[in-house]
Amino acid sequence: MDNDFPLNEEEIDGYVKIDRYNPEKVARIAAHYADILELLGEDPTRQGLLKTPERVAKALQYLTHGYDLNAADILRGAMFEEEYSQMVVVKDIEVYSLCEHHMLPFFGKAHVAYIPNGHIVGLSKIPRVVDIFARRLQVQERMTNEIRDCIQETLNPIGVAVVIECKHLCMCMRGVQKQNSVTTTSAFTGEFAHERTRNEFLRLITASLS
Ligand SMILES: Nc1nc2c(ncn2[C@@H]2O[C@H](COP(=O)(O)OP(=O)(O)OP(=O)(O)O)[C@@H](O)[C@H]2O)c(=O)[nH]1
Numbered sequence: 038m039d040n041d042f043p044l045n046e047e048e049i050d051g052y053v054k055i056d057r058y059n060p061e062k063v064a065r066i067a068a069h070y071a072d073i074l075e076l077l078g079e080d081p082t083r084q085g086l087l088k089t090p091e092r093v094a095k096a097l098q099y100l101t102h103g104y105d106l107n108a109a110d111i112l113r114g115a116m117f118e119e120e121y122s123q124m125v126v127v128k129d130i131e132v133y134s135l136c137e138h139h140m141l142p143f144f145g146k147a148h149v150a151y152i153p154n155g156h157i158v159g160l161s162k163i164p165r166v167v168d169i170f171a172r173r174l175q176v177q178e179r180m181t182n183e184i185r186d187c188i189q190e191t192l193n194p195i196g197v198a199v200v201i202e203c204k205h206l207c208m209c210m211r212g213v214q215k216q217n218s219v220t221t222t223s224a225f226t227g228e229f230a231h232e233r234t235r236n237e238f239l240r241l242i243t244a245s246l247s
């Protein structure tokens with residue numbers, strides 16, 4: 038996938054405000070990156086680096102485009118009255134975020150469940166909500182709570198469960214340099230406070246289809 042910030046609204050269903058890809062902002066961020074390249078001992082005028090500051094500026098805007106999106110609005114856009122009252126689980130949602138301490142990626146999977154209370158939500162909206170909170174500077178714990186709170190407050194279900202498992206590059210490529218550690222965070226509301234419900238969710242997210 039091309040990682041440049043989408044130039045047209047179609048690519049992400051019109052949810053991103055076009056002013057996020059502001060040429061003035063790109064130019065300003067790029068100017069800083071030209072300085073940074075120099076400070077790192079590079080020659081920003083060599084051929085391979087000529088467009089790098091601009092590419093980085095666009096990539097950073099893409100990686101933080103969640104700031105421009107309203108997750109509650111996106112959920113509200115696809116809520117349907119339905120009497121279904123069993124747990125709905127969307128698991129293995131890819132997560133790509135940036136840790137707010139080092140601005141290095143952390144990535145992995147999110148598993149989200151809710152128990153409807155008269156309304157269900159369009160399934161694709163759950164990964165969209167995950168993305169909106171992931172595509173900004175984050176800590177994994179806050180992201181987990183924000184996803185839970187957004188679904189609870191907007192959809193008002195009987196309960197919400199969120200489990201996120203991520204690898205943090207700031208712990209792999211530098212610092213403590215642990216290549217295999219995975220961080221798991223979780224957040225629950227309502228019915229998921231009960232061990233039985235929580236265990237059913239945990240069983241479903243660890244079960245394999247094959
Ligand atoms: N709780 C939490 N910590 C995170 C997350 N992402 C990165 N960190 C941690 O943020 C901490 C920042 O600690 P500092 O001591 O200020 O920074 P540092 O000197 O670069 O730390 P080291 O990574 O241990 O070298 C580190 O322990 C990181 O592992 C996250 O999502 N949640």
Ligand SMILES: [Zn+2]
Pocket residue numbers: 136137138139140141205207208
């Ligand atoms: Zn970090």
